[in-house]
Amino acid sequence: MRRLPLSLLAASLMLAIGTASAATQTTIPAAAVKTAEQLRDKAMGDNTAFDIVQSVTTEVGARLAGSPADERGREWAIAKFKALGFDKVYTEQVSYPLWQRRSEHAEIVGPFPQSLDLIALGYSAGTPKGGLTAEVVKFDSLEALKHADPASVKGKIVYVGTRMERHRDGHDYGIGSGIRVGGPVLASQMGAAGFLLRSAGTDANSRTPHTGVTGFKDPKEAIPAAALSNPDADQLERVLAYGKPVSIKLDLDCGITGMYTGANVIGEITGRKHPDQVVAIGGHLDSWDPGTGAIDDGAGVAIAMAAAKLIGELPQRPDRTIRVIAFANEEMGLWGGRAYAEKHAKDVGKFQLGTESDFGARKVWRMSASVKPEARGAIDQIAQVLAPVGVAYDAKMPGGGGSDLSQMHGKGMAALSLTQDGTDYFDYHHTANDTLDKIDPKELAQNVAVYAAFSYMAAQANGDFGSAPGAFAKDGAGE
Template sequence: MPRIVTLCVALALLPIGVRAVEPATATNIPQAAINAAGELRERALKDDVAYALVDDLTTRIGPRLAGGENDLAAREWMIAKFKALGFDKVWTEPVSYPKWVRRSESAAIVAPFAQSLAATALGYSAATPPGGLDAEVIGFDSLDAMKAAPDYQVKGKIVYLGIPRMRALSDGRDYGTGSTVRVTGPELAAAKGAAAFLLRSVGSDNNRLAHTGVTHFTDPAKAIPAAAISNPDADLLDNMLKLGTPVKLHLALDCGIEGSYNGANVIAEITGRSRPREYFLTGGHLDSWDLGTGAIDDGAGVAITTAAAHLIGQLRERPARSIRVVAFANEESGLFGGKAYATQNHNEIGKAILGAESDGGADRILKLTATVKPEARAAIGQIAAALAPLGIEYDANAPGSGGSDLSAVHAVGMAGLSLHQDTTRYFDWHHTANDTLDKIDPVQLRQNVAAYAVAMFLAASAEGDFGSAAGAFADDKGEH
């Protein structure tokens, strides 16, 4: 009997519990796909579809506050653009959330020296009484300092958090610290009996423009007025508090929650060649804050991923799997679109082989990170090699959840790929009236499109998967 047959017979006679375990097959990207990705990359670097999209969105629609007057118009615009660009399927999935409205806002120091302040209400802030409120300011330089203060010192006063100004850094790492204060501070101040909450803007600029952003109240009925003031005005208030004389402030906010709103994620797909039910998941969030026109946050992200998918759809031979682009609803006030997508698609999360969302502005991508199964790490390395000519580095030791909205999808089991943009300029304009089209550099925008097109195409062409499955990454601690 030939030796190989003898071995097969012997293995067949082994009890099931002691049979040899087949080694896991490594995910691999065929060389033909890598060659095609190089051509795709060069085409993307000459393509201006993304710029045309964000130009049109900011011109025709403008600011897109979730549940606001432009919410439906933006969705209809997105549906029309997906169809015009030749996507094979376009549909919507419902997303519901509280409807918060902003009508007017103002703030001023009334004593010891009268000074006006550039202020803006934070999302989910309550309104002040008609005509506004006047109260003494009590200042703290951190959340811990406020927590440690006796309640009687805070009661009836306007709590001011004079946190350090954000630094302009390429990785934007200061934002997490500042946004935590913005989100949690007002509720903590309310629990101590504060009349209102005021915050140094979470931004790296020195413009006299305030940065808005969401806050959180577990019980909306217990919400208090909450606002941010510009960095120069925060410096002014800090200086006045240092004098040791009581500082009194007038705050007038006309805003608040008006019931609930039924919105939707807008979804489109470029159908894959041989495994169409599996897909690379990408997109950006269609909503924006209402102070600017939402160009960098996140019109650019929607445009980048849509343009990249459109280029893939024009190829002579499409990848095996589909490319799915989602224009997510209401990311700004609590990731509602991403959470709804995760809930509605969690039973088939394994079909979302890998995901990457663009939500960091429009400046160039600097770094690639990923959270995938071990057997797919080499394939991520292949993607990284194809992105290297774009100046993108690969950190194989750092996780990647896929982006803001996709963090919710990653949490239920989708493998994540994160393309980290240079945010040195981003937090100068983020959540302000300065979020406008002129901040977008067309050359850097094309580099983003090229990176997404290459990553999406190669992942969708892979032989093998990246580990997406229900609960697959439950222990992932996410990006730093």
């Protein structure tokens, strides 16, 4: 056999290696990119998502998990998926503790008697019949409570007064929600009689308190816990500043009354070539009870439904299945997301890419991704299609998949994060002001454009994005 010169052999080997490497890269065909651009542009003028969120907030209203409206919401979602032309519509059961709110009241009884506006928190215990009266002890932060002498807390009502500030990415919510979730548990462990916090919200001038879940896992360990509106928290702090003992009477009628079985509601646009491979998008169907759950998270469900509907209206079905999941009971502990991840973990390799919308209805301004290195080029292609509608790609940030789908990401699903402008989101979040008027139809349509374009491109990609068991443990997926 004739031997090749060394230089020619080296060149041949480099070409072979380069060809093999190129073959492993995930790419999106030019035709798919063009179709995604058309979907994006069509979505920008489409009103389907607004019609959907108007429908759920009007016909069902608030959808507290386990309430009669919870079942009405599921029936609404099933009917809506079918009306929008989804190929397959089904449910998957989700069981969780049934917590019910009946009434709440609070007042300062001394030294300056007056009422307070507040709302009970999820998994809070009720007070004894006739209410609970105790002295208040104030802490400026959760960290300060952690280092307090338990003797200074025992038998008292703990109040933590940390104030959230507005940010585009809403990062102060990590502080506010941390106090709301962890504070009551810590106070209970220290022997407190009850717990109050300044609402985890940014509406400084509204006497509308923000509800949300606590971290109680065992009802036997729960104590009465509630959130004060920001002005009422200010008033309490002014009273405390006099340096006299301050007593509050709490009267909360709420608590866990058993177990409840709900369901995730799922609709699919079936893939033409690879029906068992899915692009997963969605939102959570439940909401808190004071408002109508428009921005949290009727908007997310509507965005995903509308995006998939647009893809379903194309002349032919996408190569892979577009799966929209309307998750059950996200608000009180990601119950739907965790049940979904447990059920589908064995098939995580079939999940092409996924993310959930659960941060309101303002414009998406940032995209990040957790994918295999060989799929970064495809993410760049998606970013180029989304850039004209105002989405910047941050290649250094991981993608978490959103609240419920973070659980599938934790199992190894490749994921995006599509961050909406949350500057004023926490003005309304978990309050009576979470209503349809907070949604701008044009901004909502931009979200649909983003979800439709990325979902279609992921479905048409040549290659995958790296989903595999434990694939993204390095970025804390699912935490």
